[in-house]
Amino acid sequence: MCFLAIMEAGWAVSMKRDPIIRELADSIEGCQMRDRRRFRRRLRRLKGRGDAKARTNGLKKLRGHIEESLDLVEKRRQLVPGELLTSDLPVLKAQHEIQQALQANQVIIVCGETGSGKTTQLPQIAMRAGRGIFGLIGHTQPRRLAARAVAQRIAEEIGPDGQEIVGFQVRFRKQVKDHALIKIMTDGILLSELATDPKLEQYDTIIVDEAHERSLNIDLLLGCLHQIVQKRPELRVIITSATIDSERFSEFFGGAPVIEVPGRQFEVEVIHAESGDSEDDPEVMASAVQEAMDQALVKHPREGDVLVFLPGEREIREVARVLHGPFGNEFEIVSLYARLSLAAQQKALKPQRRRRIVLATNVAETSLTVPRIRVVIDSGLVRVKRYSARRGIERLPVEGVSKASANQRTGRAGRVAEGTCYRLYSEGAFQKRDDFTAPEIMRTNLASVILRLADLGLGEVETFPLLDRPRPQAMRAGRETLWELGAIDEQSRLTGTGRSMARMPVDPRLARMLLAGQEHRCLADVLVIASGLAIPDPKIRPEGEEAVADQRHAAFRVEGSDLLSKRTLWEAWVERVRAGGTSSQRRWCQSNSLSWVRMREWREIHDQLHRMLREMGIHVSGRSSPAEAVHRALLSGLVTSVGKLARPSAQDGNAKFEKGMYDGPGRRRFKIHPSSGVRSIRPDWIMSAEIIETNRLWARSVAGIDPVWIAEAAPHLLEPEYGDPEWDAVRGSAVTTQRRMLAGLLLPGTRRVSYVVVDPMVARRIFIDEGLVRRDLQLEAGFFKRNGVLQEEIERRE
Template identity: 45%
Template structure:
């Protein structure tokens, strides 16, 4: 009987097998004969139900076809290598189609039946747009065969085969599902970005693959340092897929230029330099321009300047907290009016902006960097690496031969580092250490990171947790530490919540912590900044920004109780507030 129960597990839904195997083991250990029949019947019913779910998923699997993309030309080779290996590294240039086509290939291979195909993206914007694209290609509605889960939005159903999510969401799920049993395949996309979440996931997955032989891992990356990922997973095979790219001419137009051959230099301001570069490109041929800037403020300033100078051109911003309507103007362009898209590095690899023929690269980006000496995390503007610069210029060779203008000189480019420092080498590690301690993953210095962080950063992380009361003198997790580990926010903010609960101020502090943990819920659309500021002014408190946020929350709560959800959405739009945030 026991043997038959174990054999029946092969026909069960993969996500249920671990739980059912544990139930069979408990049945084997049951010594009271009178309890055994009821236990056996319960297990048999659970197996029957799970088998039916798997059979239904097999029957409902969507029909798959592939658009004419470079990755589709390697279809047979990719399927064979993924079938033969537990871990595969796939690197592809921009435009290869790896992001949208690999989940479908996994589905064709029979993955997604015993558990969902997890597909992570570094950014929420990308997770949502990629899921929409794959759903469209599978002729299904979003949330049916393909869904996405990001902060505040969950468009995944029990029937979904492919689940797009941010890497932070997958990381949070480890807390409740240690072995990630709900997935039979995990695709880590854009791994070359080497965020803290990505590096921790890569280390965790290396630990996990020896415990889950049924799990398939696919690491996708731009053509940046792929050998490192292969070595990390014990020489995993690498598949290189060329992108559908056209020649890109690189032009250097530095902000600092020599005047009349002497030592004097003309230092142009950035918006003026972008305008001159745009006029130079307009003289070449008709085509949309993608401009890379360091942040929202720079985007708004440049947009204001360009709109006064280029009245016949659409000036469109692109950054992470853009509203859905504004995103549609970029990803679904209407008409033939020329566009200039002003973007942060969200458009560097994660998103493909259609119709781009030209790129203007300012050569800078905002990078978060932690100093273990001063114990301060700063978001500072830094020069991008050569790899990032090449990614940016590659965005304009998609539809035809393109031109990329770099607003710095060639010598500057050659002197830049080859790759961007991974986030794990430039951030406070308290949250990672806390996560590892709660999952009992051992000493952080022994954990299989792709690149081990500096031991000083690890010690500094432990020191911060000790100050917060999260670990004791011997660095063991305390009761407070266990509470901190279950709160998916920065440990310092989590500690404020715990203390607020002890002092009867949880409601007020929770509002403030929520505001600190997300992007500003107050929206300032490019064309209506003054109107938005006027609407928001009534929430302002002269003595404290925190009280301003609390005033906003109080107002929102009052309106939520008085209005229907549809009315509340309309009110938020009218008052320039993000309904989702």
């Protein structure tokens, strides 16, 4: 009999002997799931306690906690509405099938088209099937905006007790009562709870909504649930998808049943642009939207609202500005994107008396339902997170949406009646689009994924269950990046630095810079520069005006450092923001050849990172710091992007030597980009925030550095190179010269070290030959002197 079985048998005998223990043990089985294991452990400890008084007091206290848990279970049970769901939403036609599938299976897949009602009805179906009593029904959404809106909608549908039954949690805000049955949250919130609740025992049901979006959080969450359901047979998981790709999810969970739910959809006429593809220039985009609005008013002169899909906030602002003049009297123009305030989000989701034009990012594609839409105008563009290996930073370029996303957008025009979708790209361009958006895990820097898995104790990315396995090269590159940044050690274990970086929801390189900024007491400046590195360069050089633009940009230039030039530009921009409104800011940017949109984006990212640091308890001083401290901190995130000015050598042979070339780690050779203010100075050593390849490799955002800083920033990356051994009579040992290399790049400076660290056997032989035999050893030891006298005596006799 195994040890566990013996323990269980002993526990059963103990309960038979002690009726109080038996009573409490039985009561525990009716408690909340999150309490049961903890209560059992306490009861087991009390059973073996010898002190009768302490045992009695402990049992009394435990009984009180058990009763509190039982009361909470009973309160939840009483809150469950008695009436059946009677809405005409398509998903309710399958509610009995869904409930039966939940009883028979741990995991089910619900594939529902747009308008099926799966987002708001599935938690209620699960609740009426008896779920949510012993643990919460957790319902995840990809975005904060959707989480709040869904919670509010479900609470309204439930009725007077809705606010008691339904709660929500997003970053910075939590409203979940102890007796709530349903908790709506972002997938990121549920992932973060794994750190303190590895089996998610506070939940008895988890619904992962919009799984087809395949964000990084969703893929990681699905992998965690794949592991957890094997340890918790009572847990139920519902995966929802709005696409026909549901079989992938079914296979991942061992053949989980798929329940198809039809959508409630009216016919939508699709009108493509005559030719061309989507334009990502905000002004061109705004003009195209205005033309589509003119056409829409001919087909729908009085009825319904308009939903315009745009890639980001800056495009929303530009389109709103252009539309306000011709359409501002007839329409209310509102925005809808993730970072809006709660009041602004609710305004976009509630229909008003006037017709509305809703300018939205892809949050309105599947996560949220904007009511009363009859016309959709689709720019065909979206901001997609991609990792640039050369730049080493996460970027959000604007790209064309997939066919699946385009069709989801089109469907939004047919929710209440027949509608029209105007696509600002041709049908030919549509046919060339990808069928589905590539999963985020296949197009992102895996360093952040590996960091998160290590922080949560979920193992290696190679063995973690994932729907799509990243390429081995990508996994190796991610791990190498973390090693370079000091986030993991040689055994891929998280370091103290890595744990701090894991708490920052930003690219690991930027996180490393920010931590180093705190270490070097220059965090305010590093925050400015790091947020500036996260956007495209705001400096513009209009055709034919390049010389004028360069002259304007020179006003912000700091000699020897493009990175400090960003600080100077930022200070001027902040002063302008404080001094005037939007019109004044636009004029200032235009007069300085700067992109107003990118300057606004820079400020938004800066403020977001500032808030994040405050949450971590890290104070950001407003004082400006010395240049050396700032450069040292930035180098911590850019240590593999350094370069040494190349000099002519015999190895060049007869080849013509090209001035201004730099040798970098990994035997890369590059030049400083012509746009850099450092190009004319040509420092001996530089670091670069970006290395790009066109007709050659170029370094951009460059700063001169002292190579001594490299060894201080990343000593673990340096490899020694040794010269030939020689005898040192003063030291009494063989020595050699040591130089240090960074991925093949020789750093300046040498030092003399003992040859024992290179080859102990050779060092020993040299010691015997030179020190003992030839007596070239400055040693005062008695044995050495006696040996010398004896050696002279032998030589004299010979």
